[in-house]
Amino acid sequence: MRTHNDFLQVIPMIRFFRSALLRAVCVLAFATPALANVDIQHWTAANGARVYFVESHVLPILDVQVDFDAGAARDPGGLSGLAGMTHGLLDSGAGGLDEDALAEKLSDLGARLSGSADNDRAGLSLRTLASAREREGALALMRTVLTAPEFPATVLEREKARAIASLREADTKPDQIGAKRFAKALYGDHPYGRSATVESIAAITRDDVLAHYRRHYVASRAVVSIVGDVTREQAEAIALQLTGDLPAGEPLPPIADVTMPKAATERIAHPANQSHIFVGQPVSRRGDPDFFPLQVGNYILGGGGFVSRLTKEVREKRGYAYSVYSYFSPQRQPGPFQIGLQTQRAQAADALKVVDETLATFIANGPTADELKAAKRNLVDGFSLRLDSNRKLLDSLATIGFYGLPLDWLNKFQERVEAVTAAQVKEAFQRRLSADHMVRVIVAGD
Amino acid sequence: MDLRRFSNGIALCGALALTLAAASPARANPYETTLSNGLRVIVKEDHRAPVAMHMVWYRVGAMDEKDGTTGIAHLLEHMMFKGTKKLKPGEFNDIVARAGGNDNAFTSHDYTAYFQRVPAAALPKMIELEADRMRNLVIGDDEFARELKVVMEERRLRTDDQPQAQMHEQLMASAFIAHPYRRPVIGWMNDLEKMRPDDARNWYRLWYAPNNAYVVVVGDVDHKRVFELVKKHYGHMKPVAQPVRKVTAEPPQTGERRIVVKAPAELPQLAMAWKVPKLSDVENDREPYALEVLAGILDGHAASRLPRALVRSSQIAVEVGAYYDSTARGEVTFMLGGTPAKGHTVAELETALRAEVKRIADEGVSAAELERIKTLTVAAQIYKLDSTYVQAMEIGRLEASGYRWQDADRMLEKLRSVTADEVQAVARKYFGDDTLTVAVLDPQPLDPDAKPRAKPAGLRH
Numbered sequence: 001m002r003t004h005n006d007f008l009q010v011i012p013m014i015r016f017f018r019s020a021l022l023r024a025v026c027v028l029a030f031a032t033p034a035l036a037n038v039d040i041q042h043w044t045a046a047n048g049a050r051v052y053f054v055e056s057h058v059l060p061i062l063d064v065q066v067d068f069d070a071g072a073a074r075d076p077g078g079l080s081g082l083a084g085m086t087h088g089l090l091d092s093g094a095g096g097l098d099e100d101a102l103a104e105k106l107s108d109l110g111a112r113l114s115g116s117a118d119n120d121r122a123g124l125s126l127r128t129l130a131s132a133r134e135r136e137g138a139l140a141l142m143r144t145v146l147t148a149p150e151f152p153a154t155v156l157e158r159e160k161a162r163a164i165a166s167l168r169e170a171d172t173k174p175d176q177i178g179a180k181r182f183a184k185a186l187y188g189d190h191p192y193g194r195s196a197t198v199e200s201i202a203a204i205t206r207d208d209v210l211a212h213y214r215r216h217y218v219a220s221r222a223v224v225s226i227v228g229d230v231t232r233e234q235a236e237a238i239a240l241q242l243t244g245d246l247p248a249g250e251p252l253p254p255i256a257d258v259t260m261p262k263a264a265t266e267r268i269a270h271p272a273n274q275s276h277i278f279v280g281q282p283v284s285r286r287g288d289p290d291f292f293p294l295q296v297g298n299y300i301l302g303g304g305g306f307v308s309r310l311t312k313e314v315r316e317k318r319g320y321a322y323s324v325y326s327y328f329s330p331q332r333q334p335g336p337f338q339i340g341l342q343t344q345r346a347q348a349a350d351a352l353k354v355v356d357e358t359l360a361t362f363i364a365n366g367p368t369a370d371e372l373k374a375a376k377r378n379l380v381d382g383f384s385l386r387l388d389s390n391r392k393l394l395d396s397l398a399t400i401g402f403y404g405l406p407l408d409w410l411n412k413f414q415e416r417v418e419a420v421t422a423a424q425v426k427e428a429f430q431r432r433l434s435a436d437h438m439v440r441v442i443v444a445g446d
Numbered sequence: 447m448d449l450r451r452f453s454n455g456i457a458l459c460g461a462l463a464l465t466l467a468a469a470s471p472a473r474a475n476p477y478e479t480t481l482s483n484g485l486r487v488i489v490k491e492d493h494r495a496p497v498a499m500h501m502v503w504y505r506v507g508a509m510d511e512k513d514g515t516t517g518i519a520h521l522l523e524h525m526m527f528k529g530t531k532k533l534k535p536g537e538f539n540d541i542v543a544r545a546g547g548n549d550n551a552f553t554s555h556d557y558t559a560y561f562q563r564v565p566a567a568a569l570p571k572m573i574e575l576e577a578d579r580m581r582n583l584v585i586g587d588d589e590f591a592r593e594l595k596v597v598m599e600e601r602r603l604r605t606d607d608q609p610q611a612q613m614h615e616q617l618m619a620s621a622f623i624a625h626p627y628r629r630p631v632i633g634w635m636n637d638l639e640k641m642r643p644d645d646a647r648n649w650y651r652l653w654y655a656p657n658n659a660y661v662v663v664v665g666d667v668d669h670k671r672v673f674e675l676v677k678k679h680y681g682h683m684k685p686v687a688q689p690v691r692k693v694t695a696e697p698p699q700t701g702e703r704r705i706v707v708k709a710p711a712e713l714p715q716l717a718m719a720w721k722v723p724k725l726s727d728v729e730n731d732r733e734p735y736a737l738e739v740l741a742g743i744l745d746g747h748a749a750s751r752l753p754r755a756l757v758r759s760s761q762i763a764v765e766v767g768a769y770y771d772s773t774a775r776g777e778v779t780f781m782l783g784g785t786p787a788k789g790h791t792v793a794e795l796e797t798a799l800r801a802e803v804k805r806i807a808d809e810g811v812s813a814a815e816l817e818r819i820k821t822l823t824v825a826a827q828i829y830k831l832d833s834t835y836v837q838a839m840e841i842g843r844l845e846a847s848g849y850r851w852q853d854a855d856r857m858l859e860k861l862r863s864v865t866a867d868e869v870q871a872v873a874r875k876y877f878g879d880d881t882l883t884v885a886v887l888d889p890q891p892l893d894p895d896a897k898p899r900a901k902p903a904g905l906r907h
Contacts, residue, residue: 103748110825319595381546388495
């Protein structure tokens with residue numbers, strides 16, 4: 001609820017820095033800094049659903065997530081926003097219950113049903129108490145929403161109107177204008193470059209929604225992640241319960257390959273006080289062999305919060321920006337490497353120059369021995385922080401499951417970070433980032 | 447009501463009672479002690495994972511500022527990372543990061559708080575670092591000037607370029623004409639422009655003392671060992687005589703106030719704030735608990751009334767919300783707000799929102815609605831145990847607002863004892879015209895050729 005956030009006048013000092021490093025939970029008490037050991041149980045259900053399970057009886061709660069290959073990259077041409085709309089409508093009427101009845105029943109059980117959708121994935125998450133009545137009731141509702149959504153025409157029209165209102169609002173905001181134009185500049189006509197528009201949302205019909213649902217919400221491509229207070233036997237039953245009624249599904253074509261963009265700078269006029277600056281290019285996939293050198297390097301460059309080179313150069317030394325960051329966002333097709341910051345218009349050119357020099361220096365010379373050591377200590381010794389809640393483990397399981405990462409991904413994480421050398425970081429950055437493909441978008445620049 | 451701040455509820459019914467009994471840690475947990483210099487220490491042992499959440503809370507925030515230096519509490523928070531007699535600027539963050547941790551800080555009207563999330567083994571170092579910067583901060587002129595620029599950028603990002611935030615800032619400034627909540631936490635830009643290093647030094651000298659602070663630790667720790675470490679690093683500090691706090695009470699509002707804020711945007715917005723009581727006496731107050739439940743019935747979960755009636759049914763709004771927090775050092779309001787849907791006006795939305803409150807005043811609430819809020823509240827107590835951050839925040843915020851962490855259980859019991867009649871009574875009593883302030887965002891077209899409206903801050907290059 002946006003209004004809530006506006007009403008809460010608490011100012012955190014700095015934005016949370018996005019990081020593509022997997023987070024996870026370990027409920028075993030181990031001595032620090034020991035290697036984490038997360039016991040992921042994995043099987044494929046009879047209907048083809050892939051299941052990932054971590055058993056944990058420490059808290060009487062259960063978290064379940066079901067994901068599908070149903071993200072925005074599957075939007076048909078001219079219907080950008082269809083995947084998001086379909087996903088958003090799942091709980092707007094299902095199995096003979098209208099949206100209000102579904103919401104009431106969930107709340108009466110103390111359960112929380114939420115969803116997330118991005119370029120690649122769309123799915124639902126449930127958090128419920130593990131006690132039998134609450135758990136069984138909540139899972140039955142989740143199953144109904146996943147397997148028997150009705151997509152009422154009246155709700156579709158209403159949600160289209162809300163989406164259009166929200167799009168028009170977003171198109172006045174410099175950060176959101178910039179994010180859309182940056183995706184377009186990086187990916188052009190590739191699905192990763194498209195954004196919903198007023199026209200594409202207006203064009204969505206109920207038949208489109210039904211077709212998207214039937215094609216993409218299928219058992220053979222369901223990834224079920226389960227964390228919490230149930231047994232293996234119960235987890236097996238839950239996975240089948242949630243996906244058993246779904247059709248097997250037909251194979252999907254692969255998402256198109258990404259064409260690398262030509263270096264370019266795009267300036268967009270806007271009356272804001274600050275320029276919003278985006279720099280980057282498509283780089284890495286999930287399962288990328290360069291993942292560890294790129295992530296360790298990026299911690300040093302702009303992912304490590306206060307201690308990153310970008311923060312030191314742009315914020316600490318010069319006071320140019322409150323937030324400056326970089327990240328790699330690996331996806332099924334090469335996701336972006338992105339640098340972002342916002343700075344008073346008059347100094348945008350100066351700030352951008354500092355960013356460019358910081359990036360160029362890092363690519364040319366790589367990290368110092370001390371920077372590399374500091375990065376490893378944070379990522380290795382701090383790994384337990386990514387392992388301290390069921391919620392975080394669920395996120396990791398879902399990512400490992402959806403992208404087919406190895407089951408020992410979490411358990412090998414620390415040793416693979418430790419193994420990264422300065423030469424590997426430098427070599428990976430030089431090979432994967434190229435000035436010929438570096439795209440810049442500046443909103444509200446003079 | 448998704449951010450309830452109650453600790454482990456114990457007195458429960460039915461299936462949940464068994465659940466909670468299993469989940470409840472030993473009754474002694476959390477543990478607390480107070481050093482002879484007044485520093486309180488609260489430790490909650492949670493041995494799920496080898497991590498520790500470490501926080502130091504100062505009982506000072508934007509509400510303690512004076513006109514002319516608004517924003518100094520938050521600016522000082524930034525300066526706390528800029529070095530001490532022992533540490534160079536930036537070294538604090540570097541030590542935390544190398545220990546495998548991450549750290550941050552936040553400022554509100556009521557408090558200023560600092561935290562590190564670290565592997566449990568690194569906790570002793572964190573305690574040492576926080577103790578050092580409680581008394582040994584060095585505020586250099588150049589560091590101050592640079593950090594002030596950062597904070598000005600933060601204000602541009604959070605407020606000056608955010609129409610909604612501008613509306614909220616001006617709503618608070620209009621709802622409170624005397625009480626310090628009228629001032630934005632980040633400060634007015636003009637005050638930031640005039641801020642001097644001595645303003646920060648004076649603020650630090652006045653408020654940063656063991657008797658104006660408390661330490662909160664949640665995680666895989668032994669409370670006795672934490673007490674020892676805190677005593678070792680803070681024990682030698684002398685308490686600092688605290689200034690008398692003179693907080694201007696808001697004079698009674700005797701008529702409706704309305705403001706309009708114009709900013710480049712697409713959609714209009716509405717926010718309404720009524721003066722209502724806060725929780726002063728945990729044991730004997732009733733109305734604040736009833737207002738909490740009212741807020742939950744109106745908004746806060748999928749089945750609540752406002753989104754159901756105004757977004758889903760009548761479709762007057764694309765977004766609506768209610769907000770009330772009974773716990774605060776200062777005075778509180780009950781807010782309703784939202785964004786009208788295309789073809790509807792803010793006036794229509796205002797009428798519809800007020801009609802929803804009036805419906806409760808006239809007809810009351812159902813037993814099922816009341817029970818739902820209580821169920822969600824109890825569930826939230828269990829879900830909270832999945833996060834050391836949420837648990838530490840709950841303890842810290844209660845203490846900052848003038849309550850004790852021990853009150854949490856009582857507050858939860860009290861909340862669960864609210865009756866339908868009590869909810870109806872507060873809906874009748876507090877939502878008249880005379881104590882209401884209304885803010886409307888009047889969206890202006892974006893003119894790419896327009897110059898920025900705000901006067902650029904005088905940067906000295």
